[in-house]
Amino acid sequence: MSDRSYDLVLWGATGFTGRLVAAHIRDHAPADLRWALGGRRRDALDGVASDLGMPDLPIVVADAHDRDVMRALAADTRVVCTTVGPYAVHGTDLVAACAEEGTDYCDLTGELQWMRRMIDAHQADAEASGARILHACGFDSIPFDLGVVFTQQVMQDRHGAPAAVVHGRLKAARGAASGGTVASMVNILGEAVTDSDTRSLLRDPYGLNPVGERQGPDGLERMLPQRDDDFGAWSGPFPMSPVNTRVVRRTHALLGHPWGTDFRYDEAMLTGSGPVGALTAAGIGVGMSVGGVVGGLLSAAAPTRKLLERVLPDPGTGPSPDAQEKGFFDVRFVAEDPASGTTLRTRVLGDRDPGYGATSRMLGETALALAAGEATVGGGHWTPGAALGDSLLRRLPAAAGVTFTVLD
Ligand SMILES: NC(=O)c1ccc[n+]([C@@H]2O[C@H](COP(=O)([O-])OP(=O)(O)OC[C@H]3O[C@@H](n4cnc5c(N)ncnc54)[C@H](OP(=O)(O)O)[C@@H]3O)[C@@H](O)[C@H]2O)c1
Structure with missing residues (x-):
């Protein structure tokens, strides 16, 4: 058992996609998964926990722009799954914190310029700490x-x-x-x-x-x-x-x-x-x-x-x-x-629908795969296909309604 408090923190659980991801994790997580809802508003997070029928779910309250708090959050969980976007505006400190603390990470960004900046700034830290950083885990891409x-x-x-x-x-x-x-x-x-x-x-x-x-x-x-x-x-x-x-x-x-x-x-x-x-x-x-x-x-x-x-x-x-x-x-x-x-x-x-129903399930399965230790690669900025190819090809048809078939 890890010395961290959580296996998974869902960061941005109060947003439109965050709520859907929370419901997916509730329905598909193994019973012993230690997970928490994260966001900036305690009352809204309590509301999400209550809507999930899990009022005792742990809550982590923080602001995405507080670097020290992001670092503490990353240090206390094995995986962070985030829907707090636009990522170029709100996401940088969390990626830095995960890369430094060796915390696996997945998000929904399609913001190319920000992905490039994150790779250039944090690849070395992620390689050293063992953090697997995965962007673009929704309909894109x-x-x-x-x-x-x-x-x-x-x-x-x-x-x-x-x-x-x-x-x-x-x-x-x-x-x-x-x-x-x-x-x-x-x-x-x-x-x-x-x-x-x-x-x-x-x-x-x-x-x-x-x-x-x-x-x-x-x-x-x-x-x-x-x-x-x-x-x-x-x-x-x-x-x-x-x-x-x-x-x-x-x-x-x-x-x-x-x-x-x-x-x-x-x-x-x-x-x-x-x-x-x-x-x-x-x-x-x-x-x-x-x-x-x-x-x-x-x-x-x-x-x-x-x-x-x-x-x-x-x-x-x-x-x-x-x-x-x-x-x-x-x-x-x-x-x-x-x-x-x-x-x-x-x-x-x-x-x-691609943007929400399907995206939230794809992100949820990516987070659960990371929490289950299914990424066999070392630390660094990966893509879903490179870090979790076989795992997601098995998980998505089983739990996300996304199927892969040969037509010939
Ligand atoms: N790749 C894809 O296919 C795909 C599909 C759908 C969405 N997305 C992306 O996913 C992101 C979320 O989309 P959405 O529609 O769910 O957005 P949303 O409903 O606006 O949710 C945004 C979340 O971020 C939180 N947040 C904003 N500023 C924050 C801060 N300073 N500190 C902490 N939390 C903060 C919000 O908290 P409050 O509730 O307190 O405001 C909310 O939980 C967007 O970047 C979107 O582009 C990508």
Whole structure:
């Protein structure tokens, strides 16, 4: 038994996603898991414990910006699972504390610039302390990251070699974006306008790779519509692909490039097979280009940012339980090995809305896997696919409604 008080602290348990993760942990944790709810408001945390039907659950009250308190929190638990975002605004001290204290950590960030900063600042501490730091453990980027790991495992098993190229496509999804997610996107767009490092990162397809391993054959995400013969449909840019593709490439690098140094991965969104599909794909490209620039400019300047925050959904809000249950996502992969002419088709399906229902279960399972000691890698900044590939491929179908199947 560890000398720390807790196996797991759920940090940000009062937020929209935090409450869902808390319910998932309650329903899926082993009976002897020593876990606690954490946040900045005692009364709200008591309310969450009571709603869970666990009024005696330990509560940890702290502010994310108090470095000493974050360090004490990290020192008293084996794992921290955090939903306190935007992470670039509220998350830095906690990552530093976990890296220093040897505490495993998982979050939901899709904020590329912040992930890069955290890797550069805390990789050495995490390696020394043994802390496994895992970002992007929600819809971005688990279905894509684990989908590629799964596809390559099947390729290897069936054909004796991994694929040289994998194409990932969001085929369909139903669900709304959260206040917290929108707040994070506003933040990253604002930083892209004011910070040249963030702009360089967005222009680097290997921007999350370890230092010295930032080259490869992949280019930037395409904005133009494309007839995607592999999928029998048109495709356009997928807003989350700048994050997902970089996470997949980091996974490949962290695993030691098992799919070859020429491995390529691209991602897009399928929009349909006829002319409407072509028009939709073109519209998304224009929308993303114009929206990115306008959103960035608006969020970079304080007065317009305030205005933007007033019209966007409030933090703490999200889809109803019914909307979560009616939500889903369907991601397809085609793996190709041009040398042998082999192809493989796979699918990752989620049975809840991507942003909340599915995300909270994926994060909850990541936290439970860390608490169960299923990460067999040493300390450092890992991806879900590199640190917990086999564990999550077993856990997610069993407890998160996320399945991985071969279509061929
Ligand atoms: N990757 C994905 O697929 C995905 C999906 C969904 C969400 N997310 C991300 O997850 C994060 C949370 O989203 P959400 O919709 O759940 O947000 P939310 O409802 O606004 O929750 C934010 C949480 O952070 C807490 N918090 C804020 N400032 C704090 C501080 N200074 N000290 C301590 N706690 C503080 C809030 O506490 P109070 O209750 O006291 O305000 C609340 O518990 C966002 O960054 C979002 O981008 C990612």
